[in-house]
Amino acid sequence: SACKSGLQEQRSSEASESSMSSRMARETHTELPLFSSPPLSPLHEKKAAAPSDETGNPAPLGLCAFGMTTILLNLHNAGLFGLDATILGMGIFYGGLAQVVAGVMEWRKGNTFATTAFLSYGFFWLTFVVVVLGPKAGLDKPSPASIASWFAVWGLFTAVLLVAAQKLTRALRVVFALLTLLFALLFVAEVSGITALWVLAGVEGVCCGLAALYTGLAQVVNELHGKVVMPIDAPTAYHSVHKDHPLAPPPLGARAQTAP
Secondary structure, X not given: OHHHHHHHHHHHHHHHHHHHHHHHHHHHOOOOOOOOOOOOOHHHHHHHHOOOOOOOOOHHHHHHHHHHHHHHHHHHHOOOOOOOHHHHHHHHHHHHHHHHHHHHHHHXXXXXXXXXXXXXXXXXXXXXXXXXXXXXXXXXXXXXXXXXXXXXXXXXXXXXXXXXXXXXXXHHHHHHHHHHHHHHHHHHHHHHOOHHHXXXXXXXXXXXXXXXXXXXXXXXHHXXXXXXXXXXXXXXXXXXXXXXXXXXXXXXXXXXXXXX
């Protein structure tokens, strides 16, 4: 009887210790929700903590630099004047370096598309100057096949950007569509050697440059007036789709309203 009583007390003591251990484990265990969000990566944390960007919009600079230089070069292609220092100087400084500056500024704003476009076409113009002046500096003169291939790869690159630009304004879609067509005409003209195609490419290139110049200046005029003076898109299509996008520009006049 005494042994039986001692065994029962031992079992009761073990059960009590087991219950206490389970209760302590539950109290110290922190359960996570089943579908809890993963922690932010260091890049996302940096973006979330970054201050608001109050720098100016570099897109008008890049678009105007591209547009004006494209107009001048294609007036030459259309046969109005020769390939002189006017075009080469614009290619180095405005079409080239100014677009590179605009691309770096867009990179600072986190705009991947504009960074890629402005830096690429800025260096395109610098490359164009080297292609023209290189033979005079002792480099081999480019062959028609290499020039045609140059136009082809830039046309392919522009066509892909045209696909991406379907998410942007109508004015930018027009610019990239005309630019894609321009590279296609230049490629065919170089391969065929038909002078009329060079003239046609020149006329089309002037239209492309004018479209880019208009798109750039429209952003300047609209921002200063705080309303749409020079439309670059349908009134509702772009803003209704992109107003919540992190890279979407602020409403027109927003900076003027918050400025002291």
